[in-house]
Structures are given as C-alpha cells and as structure tokens.
Amino acid sequence: MLANTTKEKIVELGRGFIQHGGYHQFNYKQIATELNIKNAAIHHYYPSKEDLGLAVIEKDKQYFEQMNKRVEDKIPMEKIEALFKIYYDYFNDGNKICIIGTFSSAYNEIPEKIQKGAKDYLELVNKWLITTFESGRKSGHFKFKGTAKDLADFWVATLTGAIQIGRIRGAGYFRQILKNLKMTLDSDC
Amino acid sequence: MLANTTKEKIVELGRGFIQHGGYHQFNYKQIATELNIKNAAIHHYYPSKEDLGLAVIEKDKQYFEQMNKRVEDKIPMEKIEALFKIYYDYFNDGNKICIIGTFSSAYNEIPEKIQKGAKDYLELVNKWLITTFESGRKSGHFKFKGTAKDLADFWVATLTGAIQIGRIRGAGYFRQILKNLKMTLDSDC
C-alpha cells in the first residue's frame, strides 16, 4: 500500500473497508475518521459513493496487473502461487474477501456502473486463469482433463466461495481448499 | 412459501430480501411496503433486525431439513439433485444467493448471534454433504478420491461462489459449475 496522497489513501482505505464489510456496510465516515479529515473532503475527491466504488475496482485491478507483470516470466505454478498469495493476504489482513466476491454478493443492489466494473474485472481474471492454465498444460507443468476455460470458471467460483466460507470456518479450512484446488492441476481427470 | 400469518410472511419476505441484497442492504421498510403494514408492526414480531435475521436463518434451516426428509429414502444422486434444485430455485427467483453466502460475505459486520447462527447452519449442511457422500460411496453410486469431508468442504466453497459469480456471468455459467461439481462424484481421482 504505497499511498502517498490523500486521494490514494482514500481509495486504499475504501478498498479495505469494502473488502471487510461490503459495499453497503462501508461508509465515508470510516475513511474520514481513519484519515482525520472531514466527510466532505472525501466527496471532494470522489463526489459519490459510486465514484469511489469504481475507483476501488480500478485499484484492485491495478494490483492484479502488477502481480501479472511480476510473474510473467515465471513458471505457471509460480503464477498460481502469486494469485493464492493475494488471497492469503486478504484473508490474513482482517478477514477480507476479494473485491469480486463483495460485489457479486451485493450485485443486485449496486449501481450499474459498478456492476459493469466488477463484471469486466471478473472477465479479466478469468482470462488470465485460462491463459495460465493453457500455457501450463502446453509446457507440461499442469495436467488436467477438460478445457482450460471450464477449469478457470470452476476456480473462480471456488476461490470466491473459499475465502468467504473461510471467514466462518477459519484459516485451516481456507488453506485446505486452496490446496485441493491446486491438485486439480496435477491430475488426469 | 406457505406463509399464512403475518409473522410468517415477515420472515419469509425478510429471507428473500436478505438473499437478494444482503443483510445490510435489506431493511424493514421493504417488508412493510410489501405487506401493507407499518414498520412498527414488524418490530412487534421481531423487536430488532438481529431477531429477524436469526429467524431467517432458522427458516432457511427448516426448508433444508424438509428437503432432507423428502429425499431420505432416495438414492444419493437424488439427494444431491434436491440440493441443487434449491440453488437453482434461488438463482431463478431474482438472482438470490444462499443464506450462508450472504452472511459469510457480510460476516465481519453482523451481530455475533447471527454469526453463530450462520456457522451452525453451515456445519449442518456440511455434515449432510459428508453423510450423503459417504453413503453414496458405500453403495457404489459415487466414486471419488480423498475423504468425504474434504470433498464436502470443497463443495461448500464452490456452491457458495458459483451462485454469486453466476449473478454476474449468467445462468449458463452457473449450470456449468454445478455440472462439473457433479462430475467430482464419478471420478477415480
């Protein structure tokens, strides 16, 4: 979290609060209190909650793409481990869940633009998974039956659910699911 | 939904709204409007939102147990299909998600009693899955590697995530995930 400016701090904190309690629970006061500024100052940077929500998705996407770049020359399994690390970090940092999960669980009652933002982000992650799975299969690092697309679709659901259920059932549960997920990359069926 | 009394209608509607928009988005006004009663009438039956939330979990549990009873003499795959039907019905009835999913995604910011209620309910579903998997394996209907517990843990995460991601990616996606989940019951690894 290299947030130097107030604007960056706001989006960073907003992201954390949304991952912690969800879009509807989160509010401007939480950020204002944390930064020792007034509520209205947040509106100066992000006129509406919707604007901030969108910025949070963009921020999250940025981090995801930074991770992509860091591992682009690594072997496929290291890429997957980098993805898992993101999830572990969320989990360990106050039981946060992933951004896609927060917005999907509130999907029916969020502004359209945020719906679209979440959807686009989801497709991005999904494509990254497909590419990673395919290149891993080609290089012989991964073995799995079926298409990479089907597996990626499956992973997205399981990851989203695992970090949420992990909140209730604890770290051991969460670790186990990710371990079992990984095993789907080393199997003939 | 055989809700005759106002009290039953309240909990039934509350359940729907919570599955639709989440615990924090949902409010008493929605129910009051739907039933053409005043806000205060809801407080008469459920003094606090927490009380209603707990009642909603109990209601959901009731439906789950009714399903259990209906299929207790059926073959294991029919039990699984009955579970899936619950999820399909949620999905088709206004993109609702499962109760465990709503409360897990809001887990950090819900009253302790509701946390406990959700946790207990989750363990109940989990145990039902384990039992169903084990009996299915014993009878030769299911083939899967690893323990029934591990598989049940995995299913819980995937189901929770699938119905949420399904909101974003649509019915085809959701169906595909459930289909692939089912395939884990007919595999040697």
Added chain:
DNA sequence: TTGACTACTTACCTGTAGGTAGGTAACTTT
C-alpha cells in the same frame, strides 16, 4: 502580487434507518 487552483473545513440539508411509546380495535378467555 495577483489570480487561479488545490485541499480541504464548516455548516447544513434530506432521506432513511432502526427503534420505541402509547393507543386502539378486535378477539379470547374466564
């Protein structure tokens, strides 16, 4: 050194949320 811009603050508005107190009409029990 003036004028524009930035980064806020103060002060306020509106809507709505959950919740409560007291009343009342209708049914139910004794």
Added chain:
DNA sequence: AAAGTTACCTACCTACAGGTAAGTAGTCAA
C-alpha cells in the same frame, strides 16, 4: 361482561447516511 391478549397503527425519536454550498488557507504560476 370484564379482563387480558393480540395485532396492529400513529406518532415520534435518534442516529447517521450521502451529499452540497460556501468559505478559507496555502501553493503555484504569470
């Protein structure tokens, strides 16, 4: 028939949410 109980309603309160308008202190550029 009286007394209690149920199922609400009216009227209200408090807190807080998101949002806005107007001002101000400091920076920065011409």
